Amino acid sequence: xxxxxxxxxxxxxxxxxxxxxxxxxxxxxxxxxxxxxxxxxxxxxxxxxxxxxxxxxxxxxxxxxxxxxxxxxxxxxxxxxxxxxxxxxxxxxxxxx
Amino acid sequence: xxxxxxxxxxxxxxxxxxxxxxxxxxxxxxxxxxxxxxxxxxxxxxxxxxxxxxxxxxxxxxxxxxxxxxxxxxxxxxxxxxxxxxxxxxxxxxxxxxxxxxxxxxxxxxxxxxxxxxxxxxxxxxxxxxxxxxxxxxxxxxxxxxxxxxxxxxxxxxxxxxxxxxxxxxxxxxxxxxxxxxxxxxxxxxxxxxxxxxxxxxxxxxxxxxxxxxxxxxxxxxxxxxxxxxxxxxxxxxxxxxxxxxxxxxxxx
Numbered sequence: 417x418x419x420x421x422x423x424x425x426x427x428x429x430x431x432x433x434x435x436x437x438x439x440x441x442x443x444x445x446x447x448x449x450x451x452x453x454x455x456x457x458x459x460x461x462x463x464x465x466x467x468x469x470x471x472x473x474x475x476x477x478x479x480x481x482x483x484x485x486x487x488x489x490x491x492x493x494x495x496x497x498x499x500x501x502x503x504x505x506x507x508x509x510x511x512x513x
Numbered sequence: 514x515x516x517x518x519x520x521x522x523x524x525x526x527x528x529x530x531x532x533x534x535x536x537x538x539x540x541x542x543x544x545x546x547x548x549x550x551x552x553x554x555x556x557x558x559x560x561x562x563x564x565x566x567x568x569x570x571x572x573x574x575x576x577x578x579x580x581x582x583x584x585x586x587x588x589x590x591x592x593x594x595x596x597x598x599x600x601x602x603x604x605x606x607x608x609x610x611x612x613x614x615x616x617x618x619x620x621x622x623x624x625x626x627x628x629x630x631x632x633x634x635x636x637x638x639x640x641x642x643x644x645x646x647x648x649x650x651x652x653x654x655x656x657x658x659x660x661x662x663x664x665x666x667x668x669x670x671x672x673x674x675x676x677x678x679x680x681x682x683x684x685x686x687x688x689x690x691x692x693x694x695x696x697x698x699x700x701x702x703x704x705x706x707x708x709x710x711x712x713x714x715x716x717x718x719x720x721x722x723x724x725x726x727x728x729x730x731x732x733x734x735x736x737x738x739x740x741x742x743x744x745x746x747x748x749x750x751x752x753x754x755x756x757x758x759x760x761x762x763x764x765x766x
Binding site: 424445446447448451452455456458459460463 | 548549550551553554557650653654657661
């Protein structure tokens with residue numbers, strides 16, 4: 417395992433906590449292929465009843481935004497508070513919102 | 514001695530001993546496995562086995578009725594009083610040898626628990642019904658590794674063949690029926706282990722075929738574990754497992 421080129425590729429792990437929730441990124445595992453990645457994800461991230469479903473995705477398949485573009489991508493949203501639905505008053509009898 | 518126990522206590526004890534000794538063996542990998550993820554896989558299997566051992570040994574003590582609990586049976590018996598099969602006490606060797614042992618045993622244990630889950634005795638049935646889900650995963654995990662190693666590189670294949678060669682002579686004992694097994698079966702509690710052999714052969718052969726491996730040649734089976742006649746390996750395992758309770762009897766924390 418000392419030679420990084422011989423290490424198994426990295427997979428990102430997503431766990432669905434329970435029915436109705438979306439899969440959430442929880443971490444990553446090394447594995448030789450998708451089947452092994454699911455087993456490693458099961459053994460690493462669902463030992464304490466964390467989930468009912470697993471996704472694994474090759475880390476190399478993820479395309480990330482460029483941190484250098486952060487200013488153009490994200491800062492324009494900073495002064496647009498009207499995009500938040502916080503100007504409505506919620507009636508008391510509405511739960512779970 | 515195991516032979517002085519009521520038959521059903523002895524029956525529960527051998528179920529517990531198989532799980533306990535295999536769990537202890539697998540625990541030896543903790544911190545040494547080929548990869549962090551594999552370390553966790555093996556530790557999870559070990560903990561499942563030790564959990565099953567706790568239930569079955571607790572049940573053995575309960576049926577015996579002399580106040581011995583699971584800890585007393587695990588830590589204060591000597592080697593000749595253990596009734597586990599010889600397969601589970603075999604040394605870990607390399608990773609492939611460990612996988613070979615797990616592969617042969619988990620398929621047996623899955624079939625055994627599936628049958629035991631229909632036991633007339635609700636105590637046995639409840640433990641087996643819960644544990645069979647755990648063991649189904651162990652069998653899948655071990656089978657996947659047999660295929661990977663067998664159908665892998667020249668080195669992994671050679672190691673997998675050597676591992677299966679080491680473990681194969683202990684497979685027959687899994688299905689051997691002695692008087693304790695017969696008594697438990699007659700009482701409607703135990704499982705006809707001999708009847709599981711056909712399904713086990715089918716499962717094992719299917720995985721070996723996928724792994725492009727030959728079934729090792731039949732050899733004279735090695736028996737004796739159920740009667741307390743163990744290989745030299747078990748004594749060494751027990752000295753480590755039982756050290757604390759022998760050095761500090763009754764210690765709790």
